[in-house]
Amino acid sequence: MTTQAIPGQNPAKGILFYMTGIFFMATMDVIAKLVAQDVHVAMAVWARYAGQTALVTLIFLPNLRTIARTRYPFLQFLRSAFLLMGTSLFFLSLTKLDLAEATAIMDINPILITLGGALLLGETFGPRRAFGVGAALIGALIIIRPGTDVFSPAAFLPLIAATGYASFVLITRKVGHDEDPRTSLFYAALLGALATTLVVPFFWETPAPFTIFLMLLIGVAGSLGQFFLIRAVQFAEAGAIAPFSYLGLLIAAFWGMVIFGEYPDLATWIGATIIVIAGVYVWHRERVT
Template sequence: MVAAVLAFSLMDATAKALSPRIGIIPALWTRYAGQMILVLFLVRHRFPAVLKTRYPLLQLMRSLFLLCATWCFFIGISNIGLAEATAIMNINPILITIGAAVFLKEGLGPRRLIGIGIALIGALIIIRPGASVFSPYAIYPLVAAMFISGYNLATRFVGKDENIWTSLLYTGLFGTLVLSVMVVPNWTPPDATSIGLMILIVIFGTTSQLLLIQALSQGEAGLLAPFGYTGLIFATFWGVVFFAEFPDMWTIVGALVIASAGIYVWHRETFRRAKE
């Protein structure tokens, strides 16, 4: 899970650098089409078995959720700091906890409810609606967090019965088809630097999905979710190194509140299981 988050953070940093050069839709298309080409190459010896799925509608939903999440997040990181966007996005482990309780019956105790409330406060500290520094683009990572939570929960559900390569193949299918149509009128010929960044997005995006699917296939969604907070460290580091973006005090405070809430819930629930 930590390795998946690292790969995701590298993809996000690369997308932030690429989007201003060629546009958000071409950057999205690169992320999806590139992953599909690489996955098709990797599973070429597994056809046609890899196409068989017990959950065609859920696989479609997974792909749709991920497309919406990626789209919203790419818009966010193109307009606000990488650390700020990632901190807001990191409310998704709390949303996963709610969804895991509702849809996967993994349990939702009072401590988890307290953690959810605290995490929401942390997100509001970062977004600061009504303040002079508020940016409407800060809403996009929040919406992305909702979609990525749905994607993670669906992945957790199908992961029990589906081959990891089948899930990886269907992950990018819908997004690739939709974006392949949309990219035509929005295409900008890339220069050498842009091509290099496009290749990196493909590598990081595919690696992150493969690692995430593997993690969610082997562990409870609610248990794994807090490890996603390592993305706060990675995003802050890449933001400082590559974009000279230094998060302000309130972003750091909000991020710590969100992370503390998630870690508290994870610690208490793990302790409870150990006693049982």
């Protein structure tokens, strides 16, 4: 006989969902940077939300009326607004900073998620989580190296974006147990699609055929990433999954080398190693307990 996992009671499963979501979101960021090299970044933001809205609507069309019903209309609006803010500012930062640099600064959001979960949602903040978050932050600081060229005025863009994303995750966690994940997925895209559709005509440039293909991929990657992130916070507290946001930094560093010729130096590799060790340790401990 099989049993269904109770939401919030399977941190290992939540962490796996979260890591999968981070992979798709990091891949989306890479594609957005490529798109922004050919057309205005506003078109990349529009493709991210319009693509997700269209994909989700087509997949869930038979049950769309049911999915569109939400118990938390205001919270759904608020979380969507925070996500739109985070995505727009982070995509803009990709036009001014290297991929790994922007991602490293953005990775302050796990600290905000964990602290917000403890202060606002009453989640526990034990020594294992404190170690994972603290060690991962040290690794990120080694990569960022305060006082260097990374801290240009453009560095504030991913920093503010991190605040928006952390707020989005915390609100998702708040509604996660009572809301259908498909509903959260739908509303996460709808507001962004409506807002960017109104704005994008002012920045429209005729894209090349390959850029059109990349814009379609942005919507697919964003949809998959959002789905897995929403599922993750249904099975694990925000503080448990927070350290694994740093996986995106490793993915960014890899694609930065392969696609953009941005080669991390020794300090970046040292920081990345610390992040991986911290993440694996927290996952192991959460699974054991």
